Every structure is written in structure tokens, then in C-alpha cells.
Amino acid sequence: MKILLVYPETPSTFWSFKDALKFVSKKSAEPPLGLITVAAMIPKDWEKKLIDLNVSELKDKDLLWADYVFLSAMNVHISSVKEIIRRCSKLNVKIIAGGPLFTTQHQDFLGIDHFVLNEAEITLPLFLKDLENGNPKFLYSTDEFPDISQTPIPMWELLDMKKYASLSLQYSRGCPYDCEFCSITILNGHRPRTKSKEQFLAELNRLYDIGYRGTVSIVDDNFIGNKRKLKDEILPALIEWQKEKKYPFSFITEVSINLSDDDQLIELMVDAAIVSIFVGIETPNDESLAECGKSQNQKRNLVDSIKKLQQHGMIVSGGFIIGFDNDPPDIFEQQINFIQNSGIVNAMVGLLNAPTGTHLYNRLKQENRLLESFNGNNMDGTTNIIPKMNYRNLIAGYSKIIHTIYSPREYYRRIKSFLSEYNVPAWKSQMLTLTEIKAFFRLLWTIGVLEKGKRYFWQTFIYSLFKHPKKFSLAMTLAVYGYHFRRIAETI
Numbered sequence: 503m504k505i506l507l508v509y510p511e512t513p514s515t516f517w518s519f520k521d522a523l524k525f526v527s528k529k530s531a532e533p534p535l536g537l538i539t540v541a542a543m544i545p546k547d548w549e550k551k552l553i554d555l556n557v558s559e560l561k562d563k564d565l566l567w568a569d570y571v572f573l574s575a576m577n578v579h580i581s582s583v584k585e586i587i588r589r590c591s592k593l594n595v596k597i598i599a600g601g602p603l604f605t606t607q608h609q610d611f612l613g614i615d616h617f618v619l620n621e622a623e624i625t626l627p628l629f630l631k632d633l634e635n636g637n638p639k640f641l642y643s644t645d646e647f648p649d650i651s652q653t654p655i656p657m658w659e660l661l662d663m664k665k666y667a668s669l670s671l672q673y674s675r676g677c678p679y680d681c682e683f684c685s686i687t688i689l690n691g692h693r694p695r696t697k698s699k700e701q702f703l704a705e706l707n708r709l710y711d712i713g714y715r716g717t718v719s720i721v722d723d724n725f726i727g728n729k730r731k732l733k734d735e736i737l738p739a740l741i742e743w744q745k746e747k748k749y750p751f752s753f754i755t756e757v758s759i760n761l762s763d764d765d766q767l768i769e770l771m772v773d774a775a776i777v778s779i780f781v782g783i784e785t786p787n788d789e790s791l792a793e794c795g796k797s798q799n800q801k802r803n804l805v806d807s808i809k810k811l812q813q814h815g816m817i818v819s820g821g822f823i824i825g826f827d828n829d830p831p832d833i834f835e836q837q838i839n840f841i842q843n844s845g846i847v848n849a850m851v852g853l854l855n856a857p858t859g860t861h862l863y864n865r866l867k868q869e870n871r872l873l874e875s876f877n878g879n880n881m882d883g884t885t886n887i888i889p890k891m892n893y894r895n896l897i898a899g900y901s902k903i904i905h906t907i908y909s910p911r912e913y914y915r916r917i918k919s920f921l922s923e924y925n926v927p928a929w930k931s932q933m934l935t936l937t938e939i940k941a942f943f944r945l946l947w948t949i950g951v952l953e954k955g956k957r958y959f960w961q962t963f964i965y966s967l968f969k970h971p972k973k974f975s976l977a978m979t980l981a982v983y984g985y986h987f988r989r990i991a992e993t994i
Contacts, residue, residue: 503548506568507541507660509534510575510582511555514990516850516881519667521986525941525948529557529665532719535656535672536574536601540622542654545630552660555582565595573614574601577857577878587613598629602689606858607875608641617641621675621690623648647691650675651698655708668717668754671705673697673736677724679758681782682794682865683823685857686723694727699735703743710750720755720776729767737770744775749929754778760798762807772815772927779811783820786840787833790826794862808844812920815927817976820846821880824900825854827890834899838906845919847980848987851903852880853896856887883994901994908991910955913984914962917977921970934975945982953985 512530514520519531534554541550551567553560565571571590575583583603590597591613599611600618608617616638618625625642632638650672658669674697675690697705709718726732744751753776761767761779771777783804784796791799811818822837830836841849856863857876866872871888881904889896906912934942949959959981966977 503545504567504569505541505544505548505550505572506564506570507534507537507550507552507572507574508560508586509537509552509554509556510573510579510586512578513581513879514993515578515879516987516990519983519986521989522982523667525944525982525985526667526937527940528667530554531667532670532721533658533661533663533666534574535670535721536622537572538656538658538660539653539672540572540574540600540626541657541660543622543626550657550660554661555586557662557665560586560589562589562593565590565593568595570615571595571597573597573599575599575603576601577603577607577876579603580875580877583611587611600625602685603878605643605689606685610875615640617643619643620645621648623650623653647676647693647695650695651701653697653701655705658709658712658714663712663714668719669709669714670719670721671702671709672721673702673725674722674727676727677758678727679724679795679798680861681784681796682862683854683856683860685860688859690723694724696728696731696736699739702736703739706740706743706751710747715750716752717778718751718753720753722755724758725755725776726757726761726764726767729764733767733770737767737774737776740774740776741770744929749775749931751775752777754780756780756782758798759783759802759804759807762802762810768811768814768816773929775927775929777815777927778817778819780819780821781808783808783840783844783846784823785826785829785833786836787826787829789828790833793826793828794823805840805844808846809923812845812923813925815925817920817924818844818846819848820844820850822849822851823854824851824903825885825887825889825891825896829891831891831895834903837903841907842912842916842919845916845923847913847916847920848983849907849916850880851900851907853883853885853900854887854889855880855885862887881990881994904991904994908984908987910953910958910984910988913987914958914981917962917980917984918965920980921966921973921977924973924976926972930972932972932975938975941982942978945978945985949981949985953988 596615598616599614605619618629624644676694677686855876873886876886966974
């Protein structure tokens with residue numbers, strides 16, 4: 503068999519970092535980990551090629567080469583997915599589709615020959631067996647959650663690695679929490695399932711052996727879902743591995759705010775170089791937190807929790823949501839003040855949406871408050887629900903938040919606030935790579951000369967250079983992110 507694995511194009515969103523990637527001459531923030539993991543589950547003697555539309559072009563000759571196209575996607579890829587399906591249909595190329603988008607919305611797509619849904623560790627072998635016997639079914643799905651300690655090492659060799667700003671791997675799936683708006687528990691369940699220590703280190707060794715050095719994203723739903731295993735097994739082994747290899751990787755991951763309650767876990771994560779974390783803050787309004795089931799964020803001072811993580815050497819990015827039923831009229835000012843006071847530089851603020859199959863989706867369906875399907879873009883200023891707040895007030899207030907927090911004055915103010923709290927981890931090298939040096943001169947010209955509001959950049963430049971010299975390169979990286987966020991804000 504000849505298998506072409508195709509990953510759709512991601513539109514310009516908060517997470518795409520398209521405008522920031524230009525500074526480091528990269529095409530995409532992260533590779534399609536799901537597809538290269540699936541590739542490792544396909545028979546070894548089959549030919550495999552990967553086309554990631556974020557880094558390369560999909561040509562007709564690529565499609566005609568393939569016996570099957572394996573297509574995986576998330577909600578944000580809907581537009582690109584439909585175009586890929588159209589092209590395959592035109593050329594009479596068979597498609598096997600899976601991944602989060604199709605698992606929750608497969609009924610919305612025509613032109614797919616076979617759906618292999620849920621987690622591939624269970625459904626893909628069933629499909630491959632039927633294919634071998636000449637009678638593959640249209641749809642494969644399961645209610646079971648597999649043991650991911652048997653998941654093979656991803657085929658990173660299929661990637662053009664130099665085109666990615668970071669590479670990625672997975673340690674666990676599932677989240678112990680059940681937020682109303684979140685689809686994680688539908689896709690991956692409540693009980694966090696983890697890989698073994700040996701398996702996790704084997705994946706790191708493979709990345710190391712193929713010559714990669716730099717940032718690695720651990721794409722878990724909630725990395726700290728099983729704290730005991732992390733503290734007893736995984737993190738001590740990872741720290742030893744990092745020291746032995748002289749810290750070739752630093753890590754990005756997603757956690758819940760209750761990480762701030764566990765000093766031992768914080769210290770272990772920082773020592774292991776897991777220091778860039780995304781936290782779902784959602785809202786400073788307690789009634790709205792109760793509404794969406796975000797109990798882990800309640801009964802605490804959220805700003806203090808964030809600053810504690812920053813002081814220990816963690817770079818905290820945050821997710822925020824506007825449009826809960828319990829949001830008061832002054833929620834927009836509340837959100838702005840909270841984001842500015844917390845020093846969360848990378849703040850993703852989106853309107854509340856209801857992804858298909860979530861508790862929120864089911865509740866609003868019963869209340870006849872659903873609009874068109876969720877498109878997966880957290881920051882395009884649209885919603886698929888009928889809000890309780892006046893719609894015009896909601897949109898106007900949302901726009902005010904975005905244009906305030908990403909304005910040069912407020913954004914660079916947050917960088918200064920963050921630098922004053924943040925402590926650089928002991929393992930952090932001050933040496934710059936050639937790529938970083940080139941990016942530095944690009945940002946001086948693009949942000950320091952061409953962009954409006956450049957005086958705030960130069961104030962931060964001087965402040966960080968003389969007051970926080972060890973944090974200067976990080977401040978410049980955050981300045982580049984701000985450039986991207988301002989491009990996103992212009993569309994809202």
C-alpha cells in the first residue's frame with residue numbers, strides 16, 4: 503500500500519503564531535503528532551509520505567500516487583478539510599478520516615470512504631484487518647479508552663523538521679475535570695492514562711538521536727492529571743536524563759491551576775525544564791466558574807496562584823472566555839484588569855462556544871440556543887450559541903478586551919510586570935543560537951522601526967536589558983508574540 507498522510511492548513515489564530523514564525527524562518531509551530539503516531543501503527547512495509555499543508559503544498563501528483571489518503575483534523579481545520587476532500591473526490595482518491603474533528607462531527611462530511619474514529623490504538627487495527635480481508639466497513643468507533651503504554655514511537659522522520667518551531671510528544675490522555683464547554687472528556691475520558699517512564703524516555707531518546715534540539719510540546723490534556731506518578735517516577739527520571747544530556751530540550755505543556763498548590767511538583771517540573779505552561783483561567787467571575795464546572799479555579803486567589811508559578815520559573819499562558827450566562831455587565835473590565843494584574847503576557851481570550859457533544863452543547867440544544875456548528879477558532883469573534891447577554895454588548899465588549907490587552911501600551915506593560923515576578927531557572931543557558939540572533943535583528947527592524955507603538959517596545963527593550971539582563975532574550979521573544987497577537991486583533 504501507498505499511504506499519503508495529509509494534515510490540513512491551520513488558519514491564522516492565536517495558536518498558529520504565523521506572524522511570529524516569520525522571525526525564526528519557520529512554517530509551523532508544531533507538527534501533526536496524531537498523524538505521525540498513526541503512521542507508526544501502519545504496516546512497516548507500506549510506503550508512507552506526509553504532507554502538512556502548513557509547511558508544504560499538496561499537489562495532484564501526491565494524491566494520485568496514494569492508494570489511500572489518511573486525513574486527520576481538528577475543528578479549526580473545517581475549511582481546509584472540505585477542500586482536501588473535494589480534491590480527492592475529483593481525482594477519485596480514497597480517504598480514511600480520523601481525529602478529533604471527525605470523531606465528533608463525522609456526519610457533517612461527504613466524500614469520505616472510511617471513518618476510523620476515537621483513539622486509533624483500538625479502531626485502526628480493526629480497519630486494517632478488514633482491509634486485509636477485503637471487506638473494510640464505512641465506520642469504526644469505540645467507547646473504550648486504550649492503554650497508551652502500548653502506543654508506538656511517532657515517526658518523526660516523516661517530518662521536514664527544520665520547518666517547525668517545536669516538535670511534540672504525548673505523555674498522557676484524559677483529564678480528571680469535566681468543564682462544561684470542553685470536549686476533552688468526550689474524546690479522551692476522565693481518567694488520565696499515561697505512558698510508562700521507559701516509553702517516555704524512549705521517545706525523548708529518539709528525538710535526541712535524530713538530532714533535534716530545542717522546544718518540545720507535551721500535548722497532554724492536563725499534564726498533572728496523575729500527580730503521584732509524575733512526582734515518584736516520571737519527573738525524577740526526566741531530570742536525570744536532562745542533566746546527563748545537558749538539557750537539550752525545554753518543554754511546553756497544559757496544566758490546571760491547582761499546580762500552584764503543590765510546591766514539590768512545581769520544583770520538579772522546573773528542574774525538568776517543563777516551564778512554559780498553558781492554564782485555563784476562563785474568568786475571574788466566580789458565578790461563571792461555577793456555571794461551567796471549573797471547580798479547581800474556585801476558592802483561591804487566581805492572581806496569587808499565577809504569580810507563584812511565575813516566581814518559581816514558569817512562563818504562564820492563559821485561556822479566558824467571555825459570554826457565560828452569569829457574566830455581569832462589567833465582565834469586560836474585570837477580564838482586562840485581571841489579565842493586566844496577573845502579568846499573563848500570552849492571554850488567549852475567546853467567546854464562549856459549544857463544541858459538538860459537550861455538556862454545554864447538549865444543554866443549549868435543549869434550550870434551543872445553538873447556532874451553526876463550532877468552527878474551532880477561539881479568537882475569530884464568533885459564537886455558535888445565543889448568549890443571555892445582549893449580543894451587541896457582548897461583541898463590543900469582547901472587541902474592547904482584545905484591542906486593549908494587545909495594544910502596545912498594555913501588552914508591554916504586562917511584559918514588564920511578568921519580568922518583575924519571573925525567576926530564571928538555574929539550568930537555563932544564556933547562549934543564543936544563530937536563529938535567535940537573526941530573529942533579534944528582524945524584530946529590531948520590524949517591531950522597533952516599522953510598527954506603530956514602537957516607543958513602548960523600546961521602553962521595554964531598555965528596561966529588560968538593564969534591569970533584567972538574564973531575561974532579555976525572553977522579553978524579546980514575548981515582543982515577537984505580541985506582534986502576532988496584534989495581527990490577530992486587527993481582524994476582530
